[in-house]
Amino acid sequence: MEDQPLLSIRNLTLEYKTRKGYVSAVDGVSFDLMAGQAMGLVGESGCGKTTIAMALMRLSPENAIVRQGQILLDGQDILKFSDQQIHDVRWSRISMVFQAAMNALNPVYRVGDQIIEALDRHQDGMSAAKKQERVGELFQLVGIDPKMISRYPHEFSGGMRQRAVIAMALACNPSLIIADEPTTALDVIVQDQVLRELSRIQKDLHMSMIYISHDIAVIAEVADIIGVMYAGCLVEKASTRTIFQSPRHRYTEALLSAFPSIAGPKTELYALPGDPPDLLTPPYGCRFHPRCMYATERCKFEKPPLEQLEYAHWVACWNPVEGKIHL
Amino acid sequence: MTTNTPPLVKVEGLKMYFPVSSSIMRQANSFIHAVDDIFFEIPGGKSLALVGESGCGKTTTGKLLTRLYKPTAGRILLRDNGNLVDLVTLKGKNLKRFRRHVQMIFQDPYESLNPRLTIFDTVAEPLVVQNIGTLQEREKRVVALLEKVGLTPAGSFLFRYPHELSGGQRQRVAIARALVVEPHFIVADEPTSMLDVSIRTGVMTLMMDLAKDMGLSYLYITHDLAVARYTSHEIAVMYMGKIVERGETEAMLSDPLHPYTQALISAVPIPDPSIRRPPPPIRGGISRPIDPLPRCRFYDRCPKQHAACEKEPPMVQVDGRQVMCWLHA
Numbered sequence: 001m002e003d004q005p006l007l008s009i010r011n012l013t014l015e016y017k018t019r020k021g022y023v024s025a026v027d028g029v030s031f032d033l034m035a036g037q038a039m040g041l042v043g044e045s046g047c048g049k050t051t052i053a054m055a056l057m058r059l060s061p062e063n064a065i066v067r068q069g070q071i072l073l074d075g076q077d078i079l080k081f082s083d084q085q086i087h088d089v090r091w092s093r094i095s096m097v098f099q100a101a102m103n104a105l106n107p108v109y110r111v112g113d114q115i116i117e118a119l120d121r122h123q124d125g126m127s128a129a130k131k132q133e134r135v136g137e138l139f140q141l142v143g144i145d146p147k148m149i150s151r152y153p154h155e156f157s158g159g160m161r162q163r164a165v166i167a168m169a170l171a172c173n174p175s176l177i178i179a180d181e182p183t184t185a186l187d188v189i190v191q192d193q194v195l196r197e198l199s200r201i202q203k204d205l206h207m208s209m210i211y212i213s214h215d216i217a218v219i220a221e222v223a224d225i226i227g228v229m230y231a232g233c234l235v236e237k238a239s240t241r242t243i244f245q246s247p248r249h250r251y252t253e254a255l256l257s258a259f260p261s262i263a264g265p266k267t268e269l270y271a272l273p274g275d276p277p278d279l280l281t282p283p284y285g286c287r288f289h290p291r292c293m294y295a296t297e298r299c300k301f302e303k304p305p306l307e308q309l310e311y312a313h314w315v316a317c318w319n320p321v322e323g324k325i326h327l
Numbered sequence: 328m329t330t331n332t333p334p335l336v337k338v339e340g341l342k343m344y345f346p347v348s349s350s351i352m353r354q355a356n357s358f359i360h361a362v363d364d365i366f367f368e369i370p371g372g373k374s375l376a377l378v379g380e381s382g383c384g385k386t387t388t389g390k391l392l393t394r395l396y397k398p399t400a401g402r403i404l405l406r407d408n409g410n411l412v413d414l415v416t417l418k419g420k421n422l423k424r425f426r427r428h429v430q431m432i433f434q435d436p437y438e439s440l441n442p443r444l445t446i447f448d449t450v451a452e453p454l455v456v457q458n459i460g461t462l463q464e465r466e467k468r469v470v471a472l473l474e475k476v477g478l479t480p481a482g483s484f485l486f487r488y489p490h491e492l493s494g495g496q497r498q499r500v501a502i503a504r505a506l507v508v509e510p511h512f513i514v515a516d517e518p519t520s521m522l523d524v525s526i527r528t529g530v531m532t533l534m535m536d537l538a539k540d541m542g543l544s545y546l547y548i549t550h551d552l553a554v555a556r557y558t559s560h561e562i563a564v565m566y567m568g569k570i571v572e573r574g575e576t577e578a579m580l581s582d583p584l585h586p587y588t589q590a591l592i593s594a595v596p597i598p599d600p601s602i603r604r605p606p607p608p609i610r611g612g613i614s615r616p617i618d619p620l621p622r623c624r625f626y627d628r629c630p631k632q633h634a635a636c637e638k639e640p641p642m643v644q645v646d647g648r649q650v651m652c653w654l655h656a
Contacts, residue, residue, distance in 0.1 A: 044523035044524060044525060044526075045523055157612055159612065187380035187381055187550065187613070188380065188550065188552075188591065188594045188595055189380065189590060189591065189594045189607055189609060190612070191594070191596075192594040192596070192606065192607055193606075195596075196606060214523065214524065215596070216524070216598050217595075217596035217597060217598040218596050220596065220597070220598050220599060220600045221596050221597070221600070221604075240600045241600050241601070244598070244599060244600050244601075254525065255524060255525065256598070258524050258525055258527070258528040259524055259553075259598050260528075260551075260553035260554060260556060260557050261553055261597055261598050261599070262552050262553045262556055262580050262592065262595050262597070263597045263599065263602060264599070266556065266557070266577070269528045269531070269532065269557060270528065271525075271528040271529035271532050272525035272526075272528070272529070273529075275493040275495060275496070275526065276523070276525070291525075
């Protein structure tokens with residue numbers, strides 16, 4: 001693997017301007033993503049995961065203000081790109097699979113034509129016949145019968161629509177795909193099929209992937225590394241195995257023990273007290289301290305930095321969980 | 328499973344067909360068999376999880392049990408002072424009286440609370456409808472309940488509005504509202520699926536604790552088998568309007584008998600990266616039960632399909648489990 005990361009987010013801090021004040025949606029988030037790596041970004045609603053995705057695509061809403069930080073794609077800061085430059089990057093180098101596949105397709109155009117539209121933007125030299133052929137290839141890649149090319153979105157089932165949206169994201173061979181809750185609206189059997197497909201394509205084409213989900217079980221199955229977010233901060237980042245076997249941040253630990261599973265012995269679930277904070281007035285110091293059993297005076301006043309506690313295991317906590325010895 | 332006391336709820340041959348009409352003038356000649364001849368019972372103090380994918384009929388079943396729908400056929404028996412009363416035949420005053428005993432909790436706490444009512448008015452509304460108690464008594468009851476569902480101090484919540492509360496707090500209000508008339512039976516339709524993990528566990532635990540304290544039974548409708556595991560004594564799996572398997576929760580999860588249950592369980596993601604699941608043994612996708620053929624509903628998708636499956640399978644007992652599959656008949 002190359003040393004240079006494909007994507008490097010440095011100290012990204014972003015606020016939304018609202019009538020009530022500034023909402024601190026993302027606060028000093030930094031992480032690297034290597035080519036071919038699949039990263040999972042987990043956290044609860046409002047923790048900033050979708051905000052980061054939108055910033056990566058430069059599709060943030062108008063009231064979003066980037067206070068500081070960089071988003072480096074192959075070493076270039078895309079936050080500084082002109083509109084023309086970002087047009088060239090979007091879909092062809094970074095693309096996105098949206099959360100609500102039901103709404104991501106235009107109901108009055110044929111699905112195939114919508115994918116051709118994406119091709120038109122970026123592959124001008126391609127002949128019409130070639131484009132048709134490419135759409136057929138893409139359909140096959142995501143497991144849709146190519147006969148469906150000239151059908152309308154309403155003729156597709158939920159799972160098929162999600163696959164079509166994935167095909168669209170793949171159209172211009174991007175090196176990074178962001179999948180924002182790609183299977184949240186799907187039933188469990190269809191979810192399984194779509195996730196397997198997505199994960200297989202990511203590995204076959206050696207793409208980088210950021211999976212965004214609130215469902216830690218979904219992330220466990222598809223991601224190589226996991227970033228855990230809480231209230232706008234990245235609180236822990238490590239390999240998927242490490243996160244599950246030896247979480248060090250108190251929030252990650254609580255999240256894992258709150259999650260019910262159908263496998264293994266039925267363990268007691270842990271209910272985290274309180275609610276996530278209102279980010280109009282985020283807590284001082286560590287944003288998790290009001291809900292943390294292990295909070296000390298220091299946690300109330302000083303924000304813990306994201307530090308590397310072990311090799312490739314980053315944690316932002318003043319009183320981290322004791323590390324387990326890996327065998 | 329067999330006890331001397333009659334079950335709290337007993338459902339027999341329940342059916343709900345919705346017409347698929349082509350125009351207003353013509354009588355419908357096709358029907359969606361949303362709920363098609365289902366049987367189950369829930370003993371007092373126990374809970375049954377109704378599990379299945381969207382469109383399988385689980386929500387329709389919930390709405391039938393609360394009589395928000397009138398069934399096409401079948402009986403819904405509820406124990407009342409030792410006698411079983413058929414809810415389907417109830418009308419007017421009697422139907423209203425029955426609503427004291429059966430309450431419902433909905434999925435979306437943002438939609439199910441009236442934004443113009445204070446928390447006190449919301450929780451007290453069933454008491455007003457049922458004409459129970461004086462204002463002072465109602466207030467006492469509401470305060471006690473709010474404390475019980477973890478909204479403390481209750482006084483600080485009484486005169487707030489839903490928009491001032493978080494999702495988890497709203498769902499607690501919805502639970503308090505359901506409990507205020509002291510029902511025996513609650514239909515909970517995906518009560519935690521809109522909530523975040525850290526909040527969800529608290530609400531689930533609360534519901535279980537309340538059931539124990541107050542001797543409540545739930546019909547817990549959910550698409551999430553892991554949630555069913557933590558909330559219910561028994562699980563019933565629905566597929567295209569039929570209950571295809573029903574049995575004790577842990578036994579079902581560790582050894583599912585029906586091929587659909589097997590597929591469903593094996594598709595659930597596991598929060599443990601050291602486990603690699605094989606793909607679920609199932610073909611194709613789900614379709615709508617419009618005038619289904621008289622054969623096994625799972626016929627087209629079943630990996631173990633054989634000649635006998637062309638006929639409708641009977642519900643059979645296997646080790647205290649009920650299964651609707653020719654492999655076990």
